[in-house]
Amino acid sequence: MKLFENANQTIEISSFISTMDYKKFVPPYTKFPYIFVKLTENKTNQTIYNKLSENVTLSDINCFNELFIREYEQEFTAMLRGETSECGDINPSEEYFTGMIEKDKEASLQCINKIFMRHYSLDKMDVDLLINILHLLSHFKHSDVSPNAETMAIAALSHKNSKDELGLCKYALKCFDNWRNPEFIKTLKAIEFGSEWLKEYADDIIEELNKISNLTKFSDLT
16 A cells, blocks of 8 residues: 655665665654655665555564664663662653554564563573563553563563562562453462562462452353
């Protein structure tokens, strides 16, 4: 689906990904904050696509996502690293991430997941940054950050370094507590906690999720 005939306002942010050249284009009239231009291989005719275009390919979508991540990852990581998380606080990164999701939810979730997994797998884990990510995710509705968010929360619950476990698990459990989704009952029951406090917190969440599940079943019957 051709959206615009002319892409003279393009701003190049990347060159030659997968043999194609993609550029960022800020159109004057569209509900999308921006779209990416895919140039034809001879680089003469320009057709402008967004991720919802009929003829966009999976390869295009992957490139669009990668361009989006490149644009936001560095600034978003720096913002997360510079914050402190306290229960009840709303940090600037949350507003920033909300803006990212409004532009492209799929790419935004890939971006925050990439940041999390990169710092999770380091020999010297950046625990504070991971906690800040979990704190941020806990403030969103589950449907807005699924499926990447639960992957990060479960990874945090699986981390068994006693030095880091309490803080990481606390904020991972906070995600499940705030999301209030009964589908995670089995997941939480299967996790072994090294701290009695964490186990009690998880049991409290499971109990609450069971109540929600029972209410939902009762509602379906009436």
